[in-house]
Amino acid sequence: MKLLIELFLLLMLLAVFYTYLGYGLVIYLIVRLRNLMGKKRPVPNDSSFVPDVMLVVPAYNERDCIDEKVNNSLALDYPSDKLHILFVTEGSTDGTTELVEQYAATNPRVHVMGGRQRLGKIEAVNQAMHGIKAPFVIFTDANTTLNSASIKHIIRHFADPNVGAVAGEKRIQLLSSEAAVGSGEGLYWKYESFLKRLDTELYSVVGAAGELFAIRTELYEQVEKDTLLDDFVISLRIAERGYRVVYEPDAYALERPSFSVGDEKKRKVRIAAGGFQAISRLQPLLNIFRYGWLSFQYTSHRVMRWAIAPFCLPLILVLNALLLTLPGNGLFPDTVYQGLFVAQLGFYSAALLGYYLEDRQIRVKMLFVPYYFSFMNGCALLGYVRYRRGNDNGIWEKVRRAA
Template structure:
């Protein structure tokens, strides 16, 4: 291949990788600031306070006996009128005593069964029994801040809002695994992008740990769906409703117990990403969906497909171009140094020696490695909504 073509491929790969992780965020920030400046002289719309709506909190809980007592206590202590909050636990297939424990509490509703059908089937079943106008989904292994539901529902005073996502926060410590600490950094950046996405138009994908929807907008989701939170919220957005981001409502989750456990989780998410792209391919039509298509392509599709491909492409083309100039040589050395730090971070982590400065290169490399594993799994296996649970710290 002629060197001129190699240079073109190198610069395109570099641009797309930069855009996927930095450029889109910078563009979002600039456009949002411009939007605020243009609206600065306009009277801001204030929402009139309405009586609080009735809410159902749905909590899928398969074999969660180790944390279910804490989750129940957390749910009962939420700052929301008890007569307007229905707690619904779905424990189908649990064999560790989760159902028996919850059945002792008369103030909650428990949907039980002997067959495990997976999280999305549990949600589909639960939604048939919901009678409240708003439903909130949360995971059994997360804890919500006291005002979470109160904060979420305020947005529904706006009839254009179809769903509201809370924020996922990772509880990490100095002793956290490298993958877990890296996940925490990643979600801080994701939270910033979600905030900018929401200010521009709508977020593209809710956090499954805590999100809410108008009950009437729910449509049953395919039983083999892996990213149910993403599919549910995007199908609401495609109807023209806004999916709002509310960082003051948050769910705290501990990181994965080990790198192996985090890899298992990330591979499933990446597999679900490819599944979602196929099922939501119609959203890539900007003539029909406008700004939503741009956000979906930039924030999700590029991140799940284009960026991972650009990484090896960038390395190979840079290797071929390194002898041709000092610039390409310097960039190649920097790439090698970055991946060397990632490898050192992995080796130290395996020996329980943790250096936070190595979290970023390690997690960046680790995350993209799982994308390739996820793609292979998507094209070689039959997907199911039932998966092996990840052990948490």
């Protein structure tokens, strides 16, 4: 009995380690080996490749940031006759549609697709895609700011016919006085960016962030209107068809962190629920014999992070506590399990302390990692509960962002 519990505990510890550190180490070594063998993937850089591009900006009730978004979009460093901007304002009630229409009346590059009925973001985008003639579409959120050269850096990759989508980088814009949740989010995205660089070198990025990503228009497939992670599903379905999704770190979208822990929790739970939904709809990608590297990357980077590791963490604590009560010899001395149990209690205590201080807007940097790690995995478990309830319709209220 004790041996069986020990084996389960060891298996779950290995799963958590692999999910958060092991996978990164494995693909780093593989990529290094490939580079030493002279198999580094080339990056297209043909200055004559300047196709028409449609920048699509879903904007439901985003009046407060429309002026900044329009001006930022018009100032992007790309030939003005090649870059067109479409705001999809589906059912906005705060004057967003009317404000964009004012810009469209004076600038032929700006377009708006409104409508009185609120359809949900992805259903509105489904309809908008029917009328887009440009060969490439770049999606970006209304509350983000793109760097000037972002379009050029993204589009150059499409000179390679094997590239079906390009994921830009999401950067969290932090102030020195930001709360722990914002700083934790920033650290998380820095690590994600590191993994995406390696994913691209190995084969393909497994999912794009909606803040900034691009696709070949002809590859767009209508997405189910109740889809929660439309950006993830769109990009993975393109990869499923044999195209690579590459990562471009020099094209980035700046975004402020969530306004509060409550807002970030709302966002994280929705993302986790969307992750479980996506896993159920992308089941063929789990077949490593059919999809090879893509299946390996998808399972390691996404499926294990959403559907394996969050469930392992509480079980590790429970099994560790159980082992301390069982007599007899085991695989390791009792002192090992005692040390592991104390380490877990210390880690989660630091996370609770981080939550307590965060609620009082007190920053302690050493608590960022345990707090955000525990927060993220707790939200994943809540996301699973939300997914199992099955009452999502794809229409959701946006979370507030810090000013």
